[in-house]
């Protein structure tokens with residue numbers, strides 16, 4: 001899978017892939033997000049940490065169009081690249097333009113073999129399927145092979161998805177998102193309920209996507225965060241709906257306010 005399509009058609013020259021500015025979300029008087037600003041670079045893997053209720057999931061809900069003005073007062077800007085205003089779009093449109101979201105519980109087609117799950121996920125993008133119908137067989141197969149390799153599911157390709165382990169299902173679901181060639185992947189607590197070994201495999205998978213796909217990963221498991229951020233990756237700490245700190249994992253771990261509000265002493 002080549003890197004170029006992951007930002008194709010999106011102007012990211014000034015803003016990175018995701019640009020959030022002064023975002024506020026108020027649920028019936030409760031300020032879940034409070035003037036939050038954040039930028040994610042093209043190809044970056046950004047970890048977002050913070051205490052329960054900090055607004056991490058709400059941030060993803062707004063980016064993906066799940067939370068809109070019908071259920072909350074929303075203010076501020078959310079852009080994909082510098083020109084695509086996500087606040088004017090609904091959930092299917094945002095998915096279609098290349099923002100993939102991984103929920104905590106894997107949602108695979110249990111009765112179908114692994115490869116068919118991937119095929120079905122690809123067909124989900126109708127415009128691509130129809131406009132490139134002649135090329136889909138070759139390109140689609142190449143993409144599927146690349147995704148099977150990335151997710152370390154090659155040996156499971158013909159197995160029924162329902163028979164996979166929890167960790168394998170999680171990787172399959174990420175594979176299904178990759179079949180849609182996302183520009184930005186959002187993952188909310190992807191290792192919850194996984195064994196240590198599965199957790200490290202997922203870290204390996206996400207690390208291998210670095211540079212191909214931009215990612216925002218919310219997680220409480222600090223070993224997993226350390227494996228993703230490495231010594232130089234940027235980590236964002238949210239608290240009470242705002243960015244409390246941003247820096248390398250070492251930097252934010254030393255930050256007094258972060259220790260106070262999240263990590264404890």
Ligand SMILES: Nc1ncnc2c1ncn2[C@@H]1O[C@H](COP(=O)(O)OP(=O)(O)OP(=O)(O)O)[C@@H](O)[C@H]1O
Nearest residue numbers: 027030032050051052053054055056057058059071
């Ligand atoms: N639809 C909603 N209506 C009312 N309040 C909401 C709604 N969605 C979220 N909230 C509130 O907004 C706050 C932020 O919640 P959110 O789920 O974003 O936190 P979080 O950082 O993801 O926490 P956790 O680490 O526990 O997953 C919480 O106090 C939550 O109760």
Ligand SMILES: [Mg+2]
Nearest residue numbers: 056057058188
């Ligand atoms: Mg959450």
